[in-house]
Amino acid sequence: MSKLYNVLLVLCLACGTLGENNYEGYKLYQITPKTEDQVEFLHQLDSNGHFDFLRHSRLLGDNSEVIVAPEIQDFFENTLINFTASGLEYKITVENVREALETETAPNSTNHYQASSSLFTEFVSHAVMNEYLLTLERLYPHIVQVESIGRTFEGRDLLLIKIGANPNNPTILVDAGIHAREWIAPPVALYIINQLVENPANYRLYQNVNWNIIPSLNPDGYEFSRSSTWNRLWRKTRQPNQSSTCIGTDPNRNFEYYWMFAGASADPCDEIYAGPQPFSEPETAALATYALRNRDQIKLYISFHSYGNMILYPWGYTNDLPDNAEELQWLGELAGLAIGRVSTLNSRYVVGSSTNVLYAAAGGSDDWVKGVTGVGLAYTIELPAGGLFGFNPPATSILPIVQETFEGITIFHAYVEAAYSKN
Secondary structure, three states: OHHHHHHHHHHHHHOOOOOOOOOOOOEEEEEEOOOHHHHHHHHHHHHOOOOEEEEOOOOOOOOEEEEEOHHHHHHHHHHHHHOOOOOOEEEEEEOOHHHHHHHHOOOOOOOOOOOHHHHHOOOOOHHHHHHHHHHHHHHOOOOEEEEEEEEOOOOOEEEEEEEOOOOOOOEEEEEEOOOOOOOOHHHHHHHHHHHHHHOHHHHHHHOOOEEEEEOOOOHHHHHHHOOOHHHOOOOOOOOEOOOOOOEOOOHHHOOOOOOOOOOOEOOOOOOOEOOOOOOOOHHHHHHHHHHHHOOOOEEEEEEEEEOOOEEEEOOOOOOOOOOOHHHHHHHHHHHHHHHHHHOOOOOOOEEEEHHHHOOOOOOOHHHHHHHHHOOOEEEEEEEOOEOOOOEOOOHHHHHHHHHHHHHHHHHHHHHHHHHHOOO
């Protein structure tokens, strides 16, 4: 353990920060651990926040992918080679991250909402998302209500759409896009909305169950990630940090439940910076306020992320399991199987608690919802990958991903309806 600590300390001293940069000369490494010590080394390396892990090894032989700055690359490679007698196997999959981003960047969307079909053929702006929600409210006032639950640091409205026939019905709360670069998450939320409201065949899905959906929970970060090719991998919010030139907080480390307990950083320049205190970000505070106010009606919570084909449930701060882990596992597996049955992408989902399937990460929204509001069923769904970096699937992948994911959502609906509806 002391050797591992010393290696990490030297690496931390040697490396700079990812922060805001143009990724010129940055490389993407694929690393394949073959021993438990190597897996632990990679997890510890990620937890210091100076490296941007795009993918994490879950098992021996499973690949991790990490972006490394030019000034640390030689030392990083030597560390991997000499970590154990057999070395840590790696290869460089992208020689220059900036060049790859410029090649793979998706085209900008139109500035105004035109038709719901466009929501699933391109990655639309936050303004277009909001315009779509307001359009639905005008066209379907008997089942749709739009509410602003707060404003972001840069002044954008955090719109939540309510869909349902009876305000007293049990509610499913959904959010997406809490991490800015995970562009595929908002279209999944928008597709759920589209199918509930605009597809008459799905009217039964809102008869006995209400839906509260926030398609984009971190729009400042999302729009920044769309502002230039080298900002494409931006993850955090956009609120400046006092006494630091580095901007933003990881909003999924910012919730006040075992905050900073594990898998989070106190360094504002790190990708997993948890903020100066819980709920320092207006986006996380807005979600928490809304969830607490509606805790009696909310029966299931889903937060959409990417990537990795995982259906995760609490806890993220410990490898201990919640009291209803058996129920969470069973329901998650049913949803994953439903997705797999219709998938044209050969999607297969791993189901389990966040720490045991992925890694420890305290301060997440699903832990907070379950641990503080008392909502029994809370999930984080990591959607399929795409592109060289996982977070940049081509626009042609949007429709197949959102369509297959919706099949899993119908499973969650059926369970909530059966367990909690009085009709």
